[in-house]
Amino acid sequence: MSPLSTLAESLVGSEIVKLGNAINERKAQGEKIYNYTIGDFDPTIFPIPMEYEEAIIKAYQDHRTNYPPADGLLVLRQAVGDLFRRTEGIDYKNDELLIASGGRPLIYSLFKAIVDKGDKVIYTVPSWNNNHYVHMNDGAHCVVDVFPEHNFMPRATDIEPHIKGATLLCLCSPQNPTGTTLEQVELERICDMIIAENAQRKENEKKLYLMFDQMYWSLTFGAIKHHNPVALRPEMKAYTIFVDGVSKSLAATGVRVGWSMGPANVIGKMKALLSHIGAWSPMAEQYATAEFLNNTSALESYTRSFKIKLEERLQYIYKAFTALKEKGYPVDIITPQAAIYLTIKIDLKGYSFKGKELANQVEVSEYILNEAHLAIVPFSCFGASSNSPWYRMSIGTCRYEELDEMFAALEASFAQLEIKK
DSSP: OOOOOHHHHHOOOOHHHHHHHHHHHHHHTTOOOEEOOSSOOOTTTSOOOHHHHHHHHHHHHTTOOSOOOTTOOHHHHHHHHHHHHHHTOOOOOGGGEEEESSHHHHHHHHHHHHOOTTOEEEEEESOSSHHHHHHHTTOEEEEEEOOGGGTTOOOHHHHGGGOTTEEEEEEESSOTTTOOOOOHHHHHHHHHHHHHHHHHSOTTSOOOEEEEEOTTTTOBOTTOOOOOHHHHOGGGGGTEEEEEESTTTTSOTTTOOEEEEOOHHHHHHHHHHHHHHOOOOOHHHHHHHHHHHHOHHHHHHHHHHHHHHHHHHHHHHHHHHHHHHHTTOSEEEOOOOBTTEEEEEEOOTTOEETTEEOOSHHHHHHHIIIIIOEEOEEGGGGTSOTTOOEEEEEOTTOOGGGHHHHHHHHHHHHHTSBOOO
16 A cells, blocks of 8 residues: 555554453454443443533524534533532633544644644653554654652652743643642642743743643542642743533543633634634524533532542542552552542462463463453553553543452452562
């Protein structure tokens, strides 16, 4: 076959979607698999709010099926602005808000609006898809490794050596894949660095922007609080572009309603790009989302019950992995803080099964899948080393009543291994 574009020839599709598809094929053939890979929800376990569903149906019955405005319905942008004035104390006008079909087109258009070929983009690993967006835009990868000692979240001192000359810093909190959050003091220090760096740049010089992905901001547990860069440092409003939406907060991944908030000039360019791509959120869903966000009692009630169901699964898994660790198995787990993810460690490399050594982490993952029927995502899918023993476990499809049998199968798979010499 003749070659295609340089981008097409070098592009790698989503590793997580590929893994999820392979698991679904095995399940379709009748295999029992506990599939905790993709960051999605089983609607039979976690349905969208009833009032939201009814509003979507009614919007279609009212024939809300034509093109929406390029920047989204005014009534929805107003509802989003009201939501964040109410919950986080930050104020965004209608021309500082952009609606799209979820977070992905917003991230893509943000990169296109800000990043030129060769521009330095700072992102941590593990993190979701930043490596691919940098590649698609010919940016210069500036990778910052983060570690379990700090819950796989960056500190200001990790970022500081790379700040000079950078165009974009990508942060996500609560974080995908780790389910952990940025501490207030670290986010404040990072904001202060960005403000100081931009103050030093010449008037006609490109500024350093922050992409702040807070798609999971409402899903925090226990004493954990979500911290917002603009709420902490109002000066950051000139440099911050938020990525957010209903995909995770309302278990509405397929509804496809996302939004960005940011400086009007950046939002305007993102809008222009999306007008050519056409990645608009459907008209009916936009009307329904505006109606539901304005129904504060229904929104708060759903969020409370949703978080209870998520947290009981997160805590069960955390306690079960802790028990396995206490029994001496080579596992570990980070205390859950937020989102729908747990960060777990399964360090079986060098152990043997029926005389065959598990020589690398790929073989460890295959062993867990084949013997424990547990499908999880290695951190290598999020930019980490292929030898990393850490994984993301997503609970969006987790049936609480299956957890006992899943952990029994997992422990049985550990017990039949020969200890490495």
